Amino acid sequence: MQILKRLSGELLNLLFPSLCNACGTLLYKGEDLICIHCLNDLPYTDFHQYAENPVARQFWGRVPVNAAMALLLFGQETKVQRLIHHLKYKDQTSVGLKLGRMIGTRLLTSATYENITMIIPVPLHPKKERKRGYNQSKYIADGIAEIIQAPVCTTVLIRTSHTSSQTNKGRYKRFQNMQTVFKITHSGTLLDQHILLVDDVMTTGATLEACCLELLKLNPQKISIATMAFTK
Numbered sequence: 001m002q003i004l005k006r007l008s009g010e011l012l013n014l015l016f017p018s019l020c021n022a023c024g025t026l027l028y029k030g031e032d033l034i035c036i037h038c039l040n041d042l043p044y045t046d047f048h049q050y051a052e053n054p055v056a057r058q059f060w061g062r063v064p065v066n067a068a069m070a071l072l073l074f075g076q077e078t079k080v081q082r083l084i085h086h087l088k089y090k091d092q093t094s095v096g097l098k099l100g101r102m103i104g105t106r107l108l109t110s111a112t113y114e115n116i117t118m119i120i121p122v123p124l125h126p127k128k129e130r131k132r133g134y135n136q137s138k139y140i141a142d143g144i145a146e147i148i149q150a151p152v153c154t155t156v157l158i159r160t161s162h163t164s165s166q167t168n169k170g171r172y173k174r175f176q177n178m179q180t181v182f183k184i185t186h187s188g189t190l191l192d193q194h195i196l197l198v199d200d201v202m203t204t205g206a207t208l209e210a211c212c213l214e215l216l217k218l219n220p221q222k223i224s225i226a227t228m229a230f231t232k
Contacts, residue, residue, distance in 0.1 A: 021086045021095050022079035033098050034083070043073040043080065045230065048106045048113065055230050058205040063212045066194070066222040067112040070230035071103050074201055080229050084201060087228075088132070093139045096200075096228075100143020103226050107148055107196075113224055115194050119145050119152045122199040122211055123182070125162040140228055141198040150196070156186045156218070157211060178210035190220040197223055203231040 018027040022038035047053035047069040056068040072080045083099070086092040107113040121137035129135050141152045160183050197211055202225075212223050 021092055022083050024082075033092075033094055038079055041079070043075075043078075045070055045073055046106075047230075048110045051112060054232070055202060055205075055225070055227070058202070059209065059212075059225075062205075063209050063216070064223075065212060066224045067110075068208075068225035069103075069106075069110075070202060070227045071099060071106070072229045074229040074231040084229060087139070088136045088200065091133070093134055093136070096136050096139030097143040097146075099228050100140040100145075100198075101147050102143075103140070103228070104144040104147025107144070107226065113148075113196070113226075116148055116150045116196045116224065117193045118156075118190070119148075119150050119196045119198060120157055120211075120215070121152065121154065122197065122207060123154065123157055123159040125159045128162060136200050137198055140200060141196075144196065144198060144226065148196075156184060156190070157214060158183055158185055178206050182211050182214045184214050184217055186218055188218070190215070190218040193220045194222040194224065195220050197225050199225075199227045201229045201231060202227040 019025065020027055020031070020033070020035040020038055022034050022042070025035060027033075027035055045053070045055075047055050051067060053069065055070050056065065059065045059068060074080050074084070083095055087095040107116070119141045121135060121141040124132070124135045124137075138152070138154060145152045159181060161181050195215060197208060197215070199208055202208060208225055208227075215223060
């Protein structure tokens with residue numbers, strides 16, 4: 001039986017070879033989703049190591065955030081863009097889990113992110129989530145949760161309206177566009193909670209800021225932010 005399983009697995013790999021989600025090359029035995037070369041070559045930020053990083057500075061004077069970081073730097077036509085594309089549009093949800101675990105591992109080394117008690121992924125509008133089939137940020141959050149052992153909550157914060165693309169909008173227009181988009185559904189308080197808010201890509205931080213402003217209505221102890229990538 002074991003021999004048949006091994007042979008069938010080898011046949012599947014022969015017919016449908018596993019490719020690296022970052023560069024598209026064939027994955028070797030022992031490699032998972034991303035080849036070793038790409039894992040070593042990705043533009044890691046190490047923003048989790050210091051408080052005054054470019055992601056955190058986006059929120060200064062706008063919303064009180066305990067800490068903010070991104071795992072990777074985003075660029076057009078890069079490996080990071082391909083990873084995000086596969087996660088969001090090619091059903092490669094395992095990429096979100098893998099990168100989430102990488103974020104979680106880094107958070108464990110930072111005292112600023114100690115005692116996170118709840119992880120909240122930025123919600124998609126229900127219509128968009130049904131069309132895509134999943135919320136990519138939820139998979140990143142699930143990966144983080146595996147490492148830091150904190151629960152993921154998708155019921156406290158919801159998205160009530162669908163917004164147009166933010167790509168060509170400046171910071172102020174993005175923020176205006178995100179007003180009244182998110183709503184809290186919790187009727188109590190999050191007084192003792194250290195919340196980790198999770199998103200896939202951050203540009204100006206308008207989406208995350210709008211989420212924070214809603215969550216602050218429940219008086220959480222702290223809100224920290226973690227994203228898969230940051231666009232300068």
